[in-house]
Amino acid sequence: MSETTDTAEPPPNELPLSAVLLDIAGHGETRISVAELTQKFGGRAIGALLFVFGLACMLPLPPGATTIFGFPLVLLAPQLIIGASAPWLPAGIKNRTISTADLNKGLPRLIRWLQRVEAVSKPRLVFLFNPVGERLIGLVCLALALVLILPIPGGNILPAMAVSALAFALIQRDGVIALIGYALAITSASVLALAAHIIVRMFLHVWAVVTAA
Numbered sequence: 300m301s302e303t304t305d306t307a308e309p310p311p312n313e314l315p316l317s318a319v320l321l322d323i324a325g326h327g328e329t330r331i332s333v334a335e336l337t338q339k340f341g342g343r344a345i346g347a348l349l350f351v352f353g354l355a356c357m358l359p360l361p362p363g364a365t366t367i368f369g370f371p372l373v374l375l376a377p378q379l380i381i382g383a384s385a386p387w388l389p390a391g392i393k394n395r396t397i398s399t400a401d402l403n404k405g406l407p408r409l410i411r412w413l414q415r416v417e418a419v420s421k422p423r424l425v426f427l428f429n430p431v432g433e434r435l436i437g438l439v440c441l442a443l444a445l446v447l448i449l450p451i452p453g454g455n456i457l458p459a460m461a462v463s464a465l466a467f468a469l470i471q472r473d474g475v476i477a478l479i480g481y482a483l484a485i486t487s488a489s490v491l492a493l494a495a496h497i498i499v500r501m502f503l504h505v506w507a508v509v510t511a512a
Contacts, residue, residue: 324403326402332393336351336397352369353463354459371388373445422473423475428469439481
């Protein structure tokens with residue numbers, strides 16, 4: 300009697316994020332839609348999409364581009380706050396397609412980096428991901444996303460890093476990475492507050508000079 304071997308691949312929820320991205324990189328078509336990306340990420344789609352769009356906002360993009368990538372973050376983060384199990388996006392965003400060739404320009408380097416992080420990442424401090432913890436991550440990501448959609452030159456790096464770190468921590472259930480994400484969020488808020496203070500002081504100084512003339 301011959302034995303049968305189950306060769307089916309594990310579902311997306313059981314694959315490392317780097318393996319899912321490898322599958323996306325090997326997508327046979329010239330373009331892939333956001334809906335297809337959501338399907339490939341499976342039950343982790345909210346966290347994975349937050350991670351992907353957060354990374355996109357870190358790229359050296361022309362002015363206004365972070366507004367395009369930041370808008371889906373504004374839609375996804377509140378879904379963590381309300382405890383949604385699957386992402387909802389408008390049809391216009393779900394049907395939007397991304398060039399596979401453009402993805403492959405940055406994916407190989409990202410995948411190598413992810414594989415190194417995944418090798419040392421593990422579930423820890425998991426109390427940070429209870430229902431209250433997940434909602435807190437959603438709230439912080441929403442605040443950061445609102446910053447990302449603003450046309451602030453150079454102001455996208457730290458908020459985008461914080462979103463990506465928190466999203467990756469959510470996927471991995473790694474509380475250490477979550478704490479790094481919170482630290483980046485606090486640093487981002489501090490830098491933006493300092494920049495706003497400096498700009499206001501400069502404006503008041505110029506205004507005083509003009510009115511005194």
